[in-house]
Amino acid sequence: MSWYQEFERWNTFTSLDPTLRKELELLQQDEQSLEDAYYKNLEFGTGGMRGKLGPGTNRMNIYTIRRAAEGLASYVESLSGQSKGVVIAYDSRYMSKEFSVEAAKVLGRHGILTYVFSSLRPTPELSFAVRHLGATAGVVVTASHNPPQYNGFKAYNADGGQLPLEEAATVIDMVNQVENELEVEVGDQAELEASGLLKWIDSEVDQTYLEKLKEVNVNPELSQFASDLSVVFTPLHGTAQMLVEKGLQQMGITNLHTVEEQAIPDPEFSTVASPNPEEHQAFELAIEKGKQLGSDVLIATDPDADRLGIAVPNTTGDYQVLTGNQTGALLLDYLLSQSEHVPENGIVIKTIVTSEFGRVIADHYGVSSLDTLTGFKFIGEKIKEYEETKEHTFLFGYEESYGYLVKDFARDKDAVQATVLAAEVAAYWKSKGKTLLEALEDLYKKHGYFLEDLQSLTMEGKTGSEKIEKIMNDFRQNPLSKAGGLEVIAVEDYTTSQRKKKDGTLETIQLPKANVLKFILENDSWFCLRPSGTEPKIKFYYGVKTNSGEESRRLLDSVKQSVNEQINESV
Template sequence: MSWQDQWKKWSNFHQLDESLKKQLTTMEQDKAQLEDAFYQSLTFGTGGMRGELGPGTNRMNIYTIRKAVEGLANYIEKHVDQAKTRGVVIAYDSRYMSKEFAIESARVLGQHQIQAYVFESLRPTPLLSFAVRYLQTAAGIMITASHNPPEYNGFKVYNEDGGQIPPKEAEAIIEEVNRVEDELQIDVQPQDEIEADGLLKWVGNDIDEAYLKELQSIQKTNVNEQHSHPLKIVFTPLHGTAYDLVVRGLKQTGFERLEIVDEQAKPDPEFSTVSSPNPEEHQAFEMAMKQGKEIDADILIGTDPDADRLGVAVKDGDGSYQVLTGNQLGTLLLDYTLAHMNETDRQNGKVIKTIVTTEMGRAVAEHYGVETIDTLTGFKFIGEKMKQFESTEDHFLFGYEESYGYLIGDFVRDKDAVQCAIAACEMADYWKRQGKTLKQALTSLYEKHGYYLEKMKSLTLKGINGAEQIAKIMNNIREYPFETLANQKVFAVEDYASSQRLYTQSKNKETIQLPKENVVKFLLEDEGWVCFRPSGTEPKMKSYFGVKTNDQAKSESFIQQIQEEVEQRMEEVLGEQV
């Protein structure tokens, strides 16, 4: 059907939700807005289904949610043992319509006689992953759009292992979703009926308590609040879901000198105190930094709305605070984790990172005799690899990605800002007792392993035209690959869409043993690299850069030159300033 036909179908549907009907009437004067709302159906990307709220097949609303759950229900009935009785656990964050979407999901599952466990109130994404494993459900659903703007929401599916669905499962679920011909005609059960029939069970604090108990298993050193200078912490949940579990986890670990950014403590779907609720962006720490200076805090921690991403700011030498990059914090946590394991625990242990995450992690792991495994971007691939370890002698030690996602304890199978917030504070406390700040500890790692530096350029290109521009960039890069960057020769080109690594001098080719993905990576002679990847969850074209030298100034100059040359190429391709 054309977008016009889809629009008319929705407009003529006499049972259309009243609020969506009003929005649709308002949109009728804006053809471009209507087209964008109906020109395609929301699909699963690297993190599930995510989009703007509103009427339309390309929007998040009760009908697109019903369609996704209908496909999921049909999938688990066919492919997961005892799916109906094991059921599906559902959690949701602080966004507009999150709880409503959770209940709609339960109503669709109820029509299939599939048990639904829904949290009584908002919970973090990692707790949903834990809950799938704890309750041994057939699947999990998380209603969240992570750190996207307020007008977004999303739908993430977790498999019976508690991990985000990997590509093969996603393809099968998408196939089931696509078989649903009309999202407006999906049968659902009334909420009161599925509650009365026991098909909707509300989940309370039992899972929280079980999760907090597991947190104790990843503690490496004892926190000593009695020493002369105990650690002082400022925490902001950025209007999201992390407040309760992070505060309880820190208190449980022994931290008492904890202050909360009160203005950002309460859930708020508008995220009214920040331009973006993303701990990757330094503006999200402005309030925490002000409060930190007032009490001379040692560490500032911030979590995104669904608490799967963690940002940390540490004392700089001039009394201000520096926000660590995801690569820096991940490397510090990795070093701390491995350093406090004995050789037996490290034996056959593996570190997992993504192809756009710093190579410094590999150097740190090698220092402790531990192998690092690369995956494609997206924590679902790390979770998938963890599952594979269960049938081998290998075991998981640490996983992380540059976009502020880390995991230490394998009782969760997705990135977990809650457990890593506690771990980061424990690490800061340890280094403080050694007379070092976290920044000084990081400098020591650079001096030992080399000055690794990474950057990422994100270019937002929305709508139909944006998708065409992203395709244009990727096609151009493949057709006219870089031969040099920053006066360094490209010695290999990795094209993950064709699963081939081409060595430019010998013209030899190797097969890349990873799933196919629309990603191209250039490897430079002097340990530099550049990677191009369209985002799977947002309308963005992402360019990643990485370098290593023996000097900080050299690394900064090297990566700046690479970035300038890449941005110039982007401008030439798009014919405009980017």
């Protein structure tokens, strides 16, 4: 059907939700926006689906949620997992609880037991709950750190990880087989509750998770110095407050100060331009409070609490927000240096766009490291593989986009775990008379000055998708031979699983196929292009290494300039 025929199908549907009906009437006044709402189905990809709220096949609403849940129900039935059930959690966004109930009503219509948290909970607790309750699958209704007009639906398997590629392909196929989202049947909420097919969960899972959280701390002397640490915490209007506060308190942090204005769940995220700890402006209120109190570390989590950002005092009397790579390096070095016993087969897992700093630190301690594709589901998949084969013991997993996992009782990035460990690291270094920034500088002096950056271009709608494709095609067909004065020594194209070296020889990349290009430069530098799987963006990642911070900054700017020149020619 054409987009207009899809619109007509909705417009003539007599039982359309009244709120969506009113929104649809307004939408008809803007033909371009109307087309964008109907020109395709909101894609259910390997990371689930995410999009703007509103009427339309390309929007998040009760009908596209029902379509996704119907596909998930078919997946659960294919595994005979109805009695083990599905766990659903949700964040503070508009319609999150309503979408969770709609999903539960679809699943219940199929006779599938569904556990739903009675109030908002972090994504990592959903991952834990799937494993704890022995469920067949899980769902988180969240759009993570996207703007307020977005929401999403992320699916998890029985291991508590985001669906790996093969399972995701099965679910995607089942979702795509749902021909008419308007006609998906749902059960009655009251009847499902009475029959026991819809169960509300909360404190029992919370308490079990908090007990497991104690395993994150590694230093037996922690209680001697934790109470001296002053921490400012902000959940950025999201889900993390209860678990983070209790987690820090049970490890001995008594000087804890939550940013009150941002402790209130708020779908508008009204105190920040973006509820993303990767963005420095998200720390403005925390920095203000930190300066008043003279705090040692500021901690921010994103709305669904799977990403952690930290800021620390610098020499100018201000606070510096660390990058995800810098935080990862500090956490990893502390874990490996302070653990009483590091298994001989221990392994650190990171992604292909995460700094090489972590690999060098792991090498220093005689620990193996492994790269996966971008996306924590690939790290979770490897954890499960090593758990079964015993080939390696998982020690730490992380990605540059502020996602960390310390203990594998969850199988997705876990900002609650990362907060507890980050507080321990800060307390430890304070007991040694150092700030986290000084500890980081020591790591640079020891291993080299690694510096990274990320650029994102947002290109929404149909024309945006076409521009992103054009940029990727141009870099494939006209690859740079130099960037920032550095020779390109290899180009990795993950769509073909091939690494082409400067001399023309080809090597096979032993990772799943993905629309990613990575250019390997001389002197341990690189850059990478990757269209986002969950947002209308194309991302450009950069990494360099020299013998000084100033030199690394100059080189990074030069590499970025070379790449940006080709981007501008492409579009």
